[in-house]
Amino acid sequence: MTADTFPTQAVIEKTHDLIRPYIHKTPVFTNQTINDLCGAELYFKCENFQKIGAFKARGGINAVLSLREEERTNGLTTHSSGNHAQAIAYAARQVGAKAYIVMPDNSPQVKINAVQGYGAEITFCQNTPEDREGTVQKIREQTGAAFIHPFNDYRVIAGQATAAKELLEQVEEKLDVLMSPVGGGGLLSGTALAAHYFSPGTRVIAGEPEGAADAILSFRSGQIERAPYVKTIADGLLTPLGDKTLAIIREYVQDILTVSDEEIVAAMQLLWERMKIVVEPSGAVPFAALLKNKQQFKGKKVGIILTGGNVDLGKLPF
Amino acid sequence: MTADTFPTQAVIEKTHDLIRPYIHKTPVFTNQTINDLCGAELYFKCENFQKIGAFKARGGINAVLSLREEERTNGLTTHSSGNHAQAIAYAARQVGAKAYIVMPDNSPQVKINAVQGYGAEITFCQNTPEDREGTVQKIREQTGAAFIHPFNDYRVIAGQATAAKELLEQVEEKLDVLMSPVGGGGLLSGTALAAHYFSPGTRVIAGEPEGAADAILSFRSGQIERAPYVKTIADGLLTPLGDKTLAIIREYVQDILTVSDEEIVAAMQLLWERMKIVVEPSGAVPFAALLKNKQQFKGKKVGIILTGGNVDLGKLPF
Numbered sequence: 001m002t003a004d005t006f007p008t009q010a011v012i013e014k015t016h017d018l019i020r021p022y023i024h025k026t027p028v029f030t031n032q033t034i035n036d037l038c039g040a041e042l043y044f045k046c047e048n049f050q051k052i053g054a055f056k057a058r059g060g061i062n063a064v065l066s067l068r069e070e071e072r073t074n075g076l077t078t079h080s081s082g083n084h085a086q087a088i089a090y091a092a093r094q095v096g097a098k099a100y101i102v103m104p105d106n107s108p109q110v111k112i113n114a115v116q117g118y119g120a121e122i123t124f125c126q127n128t129p130e131d132r133e134g135t136v137q138k139i140r141e142q143t144g145a146a147f148i149h150p151f152n153d154y155r156v157i158a159g160q161a162t163a164a165k166e167l168l169e170q171v172e173e174k175l176d177v178l179m180s181p182v183g184g185g186g187l188l189s190g191t192a193l194a195a196h197y198f199s200p201g202t203r204v205i206a207g208e209p210e211g212a213a214d215a216i217l218s219f220r221s222g223q224i225e226r227a228p229y230v231k232t233i234a235d236g237l238l239t240p241l242g243d244k245t246l247a248i249i250r251e252y253v254q255d256i257l258t259v260s261d262e263e264i265v266a267a268m269q270l271l272w273e274r275m276k277i278v279v280e281p282s283g284a285v286p287f288a289a290l291l292k293n294k295q296q297f298k299g300k301k302v303g304i305i306l307t308g309g310n311v312d313l314g315k316l317p318f
Numbered sequence: 319m320t321a322d323t324f325p326t327q328a329v330i331e332k333t334h335d336l337i338r339p340y341i342h343k344t345p346v347f348t349n350q351t352i353n354d355l356c357g358a359e360l361y362f363k364c365e366n367f368q369k370i371g372a373f374k375a376r377g378g379i380n381a382v383l384s385l386r387e388e389e390r391t392n393g394l395t396t397h398s399s400g401n402h403a404q405a406i407a408y409a410a411r412q413v414g415a416k417a418y419i420v421m422p423d424n425s426p427q428v429k430i431n432a433v434q435g436y437g438a439e440i441t442f443c444q445n446t447p448e449d450r451e452g453t454v455q456k457i458r459e460q461t462g463a464a465f466i467h468p469f470n471d472y473r474v475i476a477g478q479a480t481a482a483k484e485l486l487e488q489v490e491e492k493l494d495v496l497m498s499p500v501g502g503g504g505l506l507s508g509t510a511l512a513a514h515y516f517s518p519g520t521r522v523i524a525g526e527p528e529g530a531a532d533a534i535l536s537f538r539s540g541q542i543e544r545a546p547y548v549k550t551i552a553d554g555l556l557t558p559l560g561d562k563t564l565a566i567i568r569e570y571v572q573d574i575l576t577v578s579d580e581e582i583v584a585a586m587q588l589l590w591e592r593m594k595i596v597v598e599p600s601g602a603v604p605f606a607a608l609l610k611n612k613q614q615f616k617g618k619k620v621g622i623i624l625t626g627g628n629v630d631l632g633k634l635p636f
Contacts, residue, residue: 316631
């Protein structure tokens with residue numbers, strides 16, 4: 001992976017034009033109390049209000065629209081217990097293709113319902129990488145469906161990049177910093193590309209849970225590393241990076257800051273209480289990283305992507 | 319109370335100009351899934367994003383700004399365990415006046431903190447009308463502070479009317495129906511005046527909890543009635559109407575629909591899950607009334623005021 005293979009500025013601009021009819025231009029929220037508390041000017045990009053309740057709709061629809069007609073005749077498939085499953089189910093319905101979604105049999109009922117609500121066919125599997133990939137493989141052999149990876153795919157990365165591009169367009173003043181969480185790195189690498197092309201000089205800093213701290217290690221070593229342990233409330237950020245996302249992140253991201261689950265929950269609660277919006281734990285991670293490192297952000301204009309709002313209201317951590 | 323004493327169209331326009339620098343122009347949200355579910359086109363006015371987290375900031379700041387300088391030299395006082403307390407504390411700080419807020423000693427800590435956060439002085443009392451009013455009376459005698467009633471005051475009503483006025487300006491098409499909850503009737507009477515002046519022909523329909531069903535009785539009889547029983551999760555809607563709010567409601571409101579606590583909680587959960595916003599139980603009441611009476615709203619364009627988002631996240635009903 002070298003920089004000359006990355007999605008270009010023109011590709012991201014074209015992507016945005018392509019997907020615009022299928023996504024929401026989500027609002028940017030500001031909050032005086034939170035600004036006072038942080039001593040910084042924060043601009044929250046509310047992707048929790050995005051179609052399917054998360055930014056993943058952007059990458060999903062772009063990947064699906066980027067396929068040639070004959071590539072999607074046999075349907076689309078992916079494995080995911082979360083927002084990517086909904087994104088592909090949503091995207092498939094938009095283009096009139098069939099979606100075969102592989103979900104772990106312990107997926108929350110609310111997410112199963114949402115995927116079914118978009119008319120997708122669900123195949124359950126055990127929650128191991130082997131069984132997830134094996135089940136997708138079987139579906140591909142049986143149906144000829146096209147596989148769409150949740151993050152290690154330039155079409156997905158270009159789609160996710162439009163969230164930061166839009167945020168940069170919506171905020172009149174130049175941002176000093178752009179923040180996103182990092183799981184597989186699709187959003188973070190897209191955010192980094194958007195900053196590089198559309199706001200050079202804006203630093204890109206990610207937040208990562210201590211209980212899934214693989215990206216910070218990979219960022220340092222240049223290899224795809226595994227997390228020392230995996231246990232966090234931020235269930236959207238469990239996966240390691242891919243080779244494509246790692247290469248972009250190494251090139252254009254300035255720092256990754258880790259936070260504990262206590263810090264994630266406190267940040268999440270502050271967003272709910274003060275901004276009156278529903279944000280999932282993964283979505284509160286970069287804000288938690290800012291709260292933990294206030295000194296570093298003092299006086300700065302900071303854009304933060306609130307990635308999603310899909311939570312089980314019956315199982316809240318407060 | 320006759321119609322010639324009601325706040326006029328010019329008064330409401332002037333009020334809006336006066337308070338605009340102190341309030342948020344809150345956004346109007348729409349949601350395709352919810353529209354499909356209801357078979358109607360719903361426009362949600364998000365006053366949960368208002369200053370202090372509720373529409374009460376509008377009436378509070380208008381009442382305070384409407385006082386002559388010498389009338390507020392000795393400070394402002396009111397009694398409230400909820401959003402009106404915060405509204406007056408917020409408004410007092412804006413004009414540099416002292417606020418003396420009387421709060422029942424069983425008020426939630428989160429609301430006590432919020433009122434203190436605006437620099438108000440709190441006096442605790444027992445949660446009876448007598449002790450609340452008696453304590454305010456004592457404060458007025460000691461300090462000469464001006465009393466601002468939470469709803470039965472034309473300045474407050476004119477302030478609350480700006481929420482519906484703004485909503486009517488934000489939605490391009492003509493609304494068939496405007497909905498708000500009803501407690502003391504400040505918001506409902508303001509909403510009714512706004513519809514009458516700025517969108518004649520738009521019907522105004524209120525939602526009221528079964529467990530505080532006084533307004534529907536007063537609406538029918540023309541007298542201020544007491545609720546048969548008072549027990550509801552919608553803790554912002556417990557008070558009976560006042561003579562001023564009743565007169566306006568009798569003149570310009572078309573109907574009041576009652577809902578059970580189960581229906582309120584279900585509507586609230588739907589708003590949180592689908593729209594990703596935090597709405598307090600009282601704020602979900604009109605939407606609950608619509609969900610209960612779908613047939614009546616079929617195919618209609620309906621504006622709904624989501625009144626506030628101040629909830630204790632540790633005590634959610636789901």
